[in-house]
Amino acid sequence: MKVLQRLAVLVMLCLPSLAQALPDDLGQQLLKGSWTEREQLASTLASSPDALSLKAAQLWLDGELFVLKSSKQLVLSVKEDKRYRVTDLVSGADLGLHKKRAIKKVPLNNKLRGLLRTTLSLQNLQSPNKDLRREAIENLLGDTSAESLALLNQVQQQEQNTDLQALIATGLAVDALESGTPQEQIKAAQQLGDSNHPVAAQALLAQQANTDDQALLAAINKSLADIEQRRRFYGAIENTFFGLSLGSVLLLSAIGLAITFGVMGVINMAHGEMIMLGAYTTFVVQSLLPDHIGASLFISLPLAFLVAGATGVLIERTVIRHLYGRPLETLLATFGVSLILQQAVRSIFSPLNQSVITPEWMSGSIVINEMLSLTVNRVVVIGFSLAVFLGLLFVLKYTRAGLSMRAVTQNRAMASSMGIRTGQVDALTFGLGSGIAGIAGVALSQLTNVGPNLGQNYIIDSFMVVVFGGVGNLWGTFVAAMGLGIVNKFIEPWAGAVIAKILVLVFIILFIQKRPRGLFALKGRAIES
Amino acid sequence: MKTIKATLTGLSLAVSLAATANIAQAAEDTIKVGVLHSLSGTMAISETTLKDTVLMMIEKQNKEGGLLGKKLEPVVVDPASNWPLFAEKARELLVKEEVDVIFGSWTSVSRKSVLPVLEELNGLMFYPVQYEGEESSKNVFYTGAAPNQQAIPAVDYLMSEAGGSVERFVLAGTDYVYPRTTNKILESYLQSKGVAEKDIMINYTPFGHSDWQTIVADIKKFGNAGKKTAVISTVNGDANVPFYKELGNQGISAEDIPVIAFSVGEEELSGIDTAPLVGHLAAWNYFMSAESEVNDEFIDTWQTFIKDEERVTNDPMEATYIGFNMWAKAVEKAGSTEVDAVRDAIYGVTVPNLTGGTAVMNTNHHLTKPVLIGEIQDDGQFEIVWETSGGVIGDAWTDFLPESAKIIADWTSPVKCGNYSLETGVCSGQKYE
Numbered sequence A: 001m002k003v004l005q006r007l008a009v010l011v012m013l014c015l016p017s018l019a020q021a022l023p024d025d026l027g028q029q030l031l032k033g034s035w036t037e038r039e040q041l042a043s044t045l046a047s048s049p050d051a052l053s054l055k056a057a058q059l060w061l062d063g064e065l066f067v068l069k070s071s072k073q074l075v076l077s078v079k080e081d082k083r084y085r086v087t088d089l090v091s092g093a094d095l096g097l098h099k100k101r102a103i104k105k106v107p108l109n110n111k112l113r114g115l116l117r118t119t120l121s122l123q124n125l126q127s128p129n130k131d132l133r134r135e136a137i138e139n140l141l142g143d144t145s146a147e148s149l150a151l152l153n154q155v156q157q158q159e160q161n162t163d164l165q166a167l168i169a170t171g172l173a174v175d176a177l178e179s180g181t182p183q184e185q186i187k188a189a190q191q192l193g194d195s196n197h198p199v200a201a202q203a204l205l206a207q208q209a210n211t212d213d214q215a216l217l218a219a220i221n222k223s224l225a226d227i228e229q230r231r232r233f234y235g236a237i238e239n240t241f242f243g244l245s246l247g248s249v250l251l252l253s254a255i256g257l258a259i260t261f262g263v264m265g266v267i268n269m270a271h272g273e274m275i276m277l278g279a280y281t282t283f284v285v286q287s288l289l290p291d292h293i294g295a296s297l298f299i300s301l302p303l304a305f306l307v308a309g310a311t312g313v314l315i316e317r318t319v320i321r322h323l324y325g326r327p328l329e330t331l332l333a334t335f336g337v338s339l340i341l342q343q344a345v346r347s348i349f350s351p352l353n354q355s356v357i358t359p360e361w362m363s364g365s366i367v368i369n370e371m372l373s374l375t376v377n378r379v380v381v382i383g384f385s386l387a388v389f390l391g392l393l394f395v396l397k398y399t400r401a402g403l404s405m406r407a408v409t410q411n412r413a414m415a416s417s418m419g420i421r422t423g424q425v426d427a428l429t430f431g432l433g434s435g436i437a438g439i440a441g442v443a444l445s446q447l448t449n450v451g452p453n454l455g456q457n458y459i460i461d462s463f464m465v466v467v468f469g470g471v472g473n474l475w476g477t478f479v480a481a482m483g484l485g486i487v488n489k490f491i492e493p494w495a496g497a498v499i500a501k502i503l504v505l506v507f508i509i510l511f512i513q514k515r516p517r518g519l520f521a522l523k524g525r526a527i528e529s
Numbered sequence B: 001m002k003t004i005k006a007t008l009t010g011l012s013l014a015v016s017l018a019a020t021a022n023i024a025q026a027a028e029d030t031i032k033v034g035v036l037h038s039l040s041g042t043m044a045i046s047e048t049t050l051k052d053t054v055l056m057m058i059e060k061q062n063k064e065g066g067l068l069g070k071k072l073e074p075v076v077v078d079p080a081s082n083w084p085l086f087a088e089k090a091r092e093l094l095v096k097e098e099v100d101v102i103f104g105s106w107t108s109v110s111r112k113s114v115l116p117v118l119e120e121l122n123g124l125m126f127y128p129v130q131y132e133g134e135e136s137s138k139n140v141f142y143t144g145a146a147p148n149q150q151a152i153p154a155v156d157y158l159m160s161e162a163g164g165s166v167e168r169f170v171l172a173g174t175d176y177v178y179p180r181t182t183n184k185i186l187e188s189y190l191q192s193k194g195v196a197e198k199d200i201m202i203n204y205t206p207f208g209h210s211d212w213q214t215i216v217a218d219i220k221k222f223g224n225a226g227k228k229t230a231v232i233s234t235v236n237g238d239a240n241v242p243f244y245k246e247l248g249n250q251g252i253s254a255e256d257i258p259v260i261a262f263s264v265g266e267e268e269l270s271g272i273d274t275a276p277l278v279g280h281l282a283a284w285n286y287f288m289s290a291e292s293e294v295n296d297e298f299i300d301t302w303q304t305f306i307k308d309e310e311r312v313t314n315d316p317m318e319a320t321y322i323g324f325n326m327w328a329k330a331v332e333k334a335g336s337t338e339v340d341a342v343r344d345a346i347y348g349v350t351v352p353n354l355t356g357g358t359a360v361m362n363t364n365h366h367l368t369k370p371v372l373i374g375e376i377q378d379d380g381q382f383e384i385v386w387e388t389s390g391g392v393i394g395d396a397w398t399d400f401l402p403e404s405a406k407i408i409a410d411w412t413s414p415v416k417c418g419n420y421s422l423e424t425g426v427c428s429g430q431k432y433e
Helices: A002-014 A026-032 A035-047 A051-061 A110-126 A130-141 A146-158 A162-179 A182-192 A198-210 A214-263 A271-288 A293-318 A327-349 A376-398 A400-410 A412-417 A422-444 A456-469 A474-514 B002-024 B044-063 B083-096 B108-121 B151-159 B177-192 B213-223 B237-249 B293-305 B315-334 B339-346
Strands: A066-068 A073-080 A083-088 A094-098 A103-105 A365-369 A372-375 B030-036 B071-077 B101-104 B125-127 B140-142 B168-174 B200-205 B229-234 B259-261 B281-284 B350-352 B358-361 B367-369 B372-376 B382-387 B407-410 B417-421
Touching (some): A026 A035, A026 A066, A035 A051, A051 A110, A073 A094, A110 A146, A130 A162, A162 A198, A182 A214, A214 A376, A214 A400, A214 A456, A214 A474, A271 A456, A376 A422, A400 A412, A400 A422, A474 B213, B030 B083, B071 B083, B108 B125, B108 B177, B140 B315, B151 B259, B151 B281, B177 B200, B213 B237
Parallel strands (some): B030 B071, B101 B125, B168 B229, B229 B259, B259 B281
Antiparallel strands (some): B281 B372
């Protein structure tokens, strides 16, 4: 089968396309046939030179090809207000609105998906788009049949891009290592040692087990050692990145608390729920603007700040204001508030998780090389958390509002006698902390579930970071978050996620025994009172 | 402070009013059905649906004339995802409300907490969720899947040609009893199939784990060794979304490394952006996409009942449906709702399951039903890609762990035991007369 496909592509590359219609009963065959029959149909369609067949194969792969059950026609469908607008694939004729059950998606499983994708991508060997060509070449790499080799040799002469040339060279080297002359094999083994592609290591390992040739074995072992060394190096970079990314999540979730707890001294158990409110704001914005998912996050940011901030001010004015200086009561009251908020969200939005969509520009990864790629959403979150941190630092240090906040929290009586309305400043500070938590919620909605329990998952970690960093010090929170993130990620590979978490907690407990005020303790008289 | 107090009093008033409203309706001649599912707390996300399913079944049964000429009356309590509270609420249902049957529980720990109460008071409970097995109580009927009705067929599928002839396995789970037991069973099953130890990677994560970067990177490395690799996931609940998102972001598609999950169903998918999940698998006894007339009817009834045309159905709902119908059938057969009579009547009772066949209740208190493998589609539904040729008999004690292979459960004479050792002939553990 594979040979046939490759032959077809080879022929196609030379011949102009031939017109050929789809068989009439294709819909019926696709719907009722067995998976094996569908595989045959898939490879015929996807390697056919006819444009309509290719379109059908592509639609099938994308899960957009349907069969109208009544007439067994192949159709396309678009959702229109709970019904589906159905159009004929071949003629494009409008077949009216149908219920969902009247149409059936052409069945697709992983094997078919792989088959369709591989076969279709072979059409792209000549594509002007570099990424499409890369995908096509990737598909030829592990395959050492004569036809793939012929295709690889053919594209090698045409390919201008150096990256892709290297990829093709790897493919040819894999082949040479398996079936070349002894000299070619040794050369190929040496060449593969420079490749980061997983195929290279696989081919070397396979040949290592197969050969008795000492010279070849030495070359293979040397290459494998090189690859392993590079893998370790990139693994360390990757781990650091993972750590920074975990740290940035910790920073985001803790930074609001660093203000309400750290600066104001309120043990705010409802902090997690402020994050949750921010995440739900994102959900509401996305459901109101379903056509602007890409922009939804930017619209959500200020809204989440306002929603969570306003809730924070409300909580401060109605509950916390009466409890300053009574930490135990504050803890219980805010815990109650957190339960009320959770149940409110459950009643309004249902207890189910809500689906927040990741915009296109935050999906996928930045490929540095075959051994190292950084996921885009994490990079964005790292950048975002830094921006929030610096922004907050700026507000506290260089604005009048920030000045009043620091004044009130450091010495309430003095600030009051200087004409600052301490009550108002308290409410504003709490609102700011809550609003920041709301913003964090927007970012976290991209990484985790948006549900009523979202906040609970972050509250412990947040307190951990603030206490470890030193209460009342934003820089402490920053260093603690990043430090804990990196430590956690370096323990995790050898201890597992569960143990890593426990070890980090144990470490913090021991650390707090030694330095009860955390990493960066505030000094001076203010702290004693 | 006053304001809080006022709100709190208001809230508690409202709650108690709602609770008494149910009781007030109670007429003399009704059959009381207890519903023991969490309506608040972490498990509310899954269990609320099952509460609604039972209510729907009761409403339907009442429209058809009730049972034994009496109306059914639901008694709903909220154990609030709090395990000890499950036992208390079960006691309340049995002693105070005097219900004839209970439908309830989701997590294994909540079931284990209810067990002693049921056994002490001789209650009757139908448990509708897939679980790790290794249990058979006289007072519980397990209508969800035992490991051999979900995990083992899933592995068979992956190792088959259609499933991609997988040779390397990652067993990823949340760190608690169900994944640990299931993975122990799977590991010994895989080894019996000739999979080498170095081709199995086992990984546990805490509840609600959200940072999957390292683990997914490890899976990627494990899968790059050249052999076809798959992940068998017993990751529970909320941790799934970030897991699949991370897989998608690190560029692992279902074609490279498929993930087969035992806890991800239609309901879980309805809260997820499904784009990164397409092609990943799940093993269940029911999928909403199953084509049968009973299923179409069930979906219509459900969506009308819940007043939401987009609402999905899932496997534990089917298990609840089967359990309820079996109980109703057994009550009619016994002519009484008395627990012992119903128990004796229910063995061998068959009811249609929603995928087209029939389910049978066995004397080990587990069902015979088919196993299906589905692939996640971008609309949050499953494409059924494989199913067992007939029903699979639920096995209370797995055959793939040496210590439980020799134990059977059979609640009819002469064994009359849920934990009977074929080797020594002794009935141990849960001892009954």
